[in-house]
Amino acid sequence: MPQTEENTGLRGKEVAITGRLASMNRDEARARIDEAGGSYVRTPGEATELLVVGQWGPPIGEDGRLTRSMRAAEEVKRRGGKIRVIDEADFLARLGLTERLDDLHREYTTSQLARILRIEPALVRHWVRRGLIRPRREVGYLYYFDFQQVATARTLSRLTREGVSPGVIRRSLETLRGWMNVDPAFSLLETMDRFGNLLVRTEDGHLAEPNGQLRMEFDDGGDVPATAPVGAPQERTVEQWFELGVHAEREGLLPVAVGHYQRALALNDAHPEVHFNLGNALYGMGQVKESLASYRAAVHAAPTFVEAWNNMGILLDEMGDEENAIVAYRRALSIAPDYADAHYNLAESFVKCGKVDEAREHWRAYLRADPLSPFARVVRERLARL
16 A cells, blocks of 8 residues: 555654454454554554554453553553553544544444443433433534444443453552543443442432432442432422433333323423333333324424434334334434434335335435444345345
């Protein structure tokens, strides 16, 4: 590959990589470093000038400690070495591969983040409502999260499931803050409790569980759950009933969740998110017609509620009304043209109607919006067959 001014940023430099790269695999990265006139090493040493940190999660190993390469870089730096830690975006710029930056700027919707973390989308929306996680943007109640935030949440979620000590993870994050500019997600996903549940620091300084329940902190470092929303039932606000409903839904207590959502709507019948969550809970109980009515109420209260339109389409599809299902999906996409789930569902409806060309169009749009999901392989296979 001809050398240009853009990709000589690695010429004569010894380069190591730690963590998983988002834009390429390790073999390609090694070849690119060689083409740019640099030399790749597995572990940083005294002569190493650059350590590239892959952006598909922070460089933390299975044990919650910094990766071996990060620890080696620390030692090199301690002995006076000139090693620098750079992120993947800087690495791509030095290689002249600016087109690959799109991989690092990809956004993930609520449902995509939920699939990655293996949690319910309602919980992600709840985190946003409580300020525990910040989307990059919002379109019609549909949240989009940046790649770095998703990667960090994925890594920390995995570590907590594996029972890694909160103290070990905290020390790793603090060390990373000293090495490089760390994404704000590090400060939000601050610590974990001894049971492996993710705790986050709210803007007002309190610790809270992912379900939004506050924790009381003590001088010895322990904590206990705070109480549920205060006040007698007749004194609770719409938001408090909504919070109780979310908690019950998360625990699988769907009839209880329905009751809480209905109490909230008795106080404010024009609350779109309560209608939406009620629709989800009713659907989980097999009450399809009642669920559809709740989604209709959600879009009546908020005509740009993208996910409510999409869920309406799913139910109409299940009821054999493909024509109105297509209308609902199209309405969702008119608000959020890059909404992957609606593209996928609309393609499925078109197939049922025998409109294969239209299905191809939306399957391709789905792959552009969500090329790494488990469904992407299925879509590619279908496109190949057609």
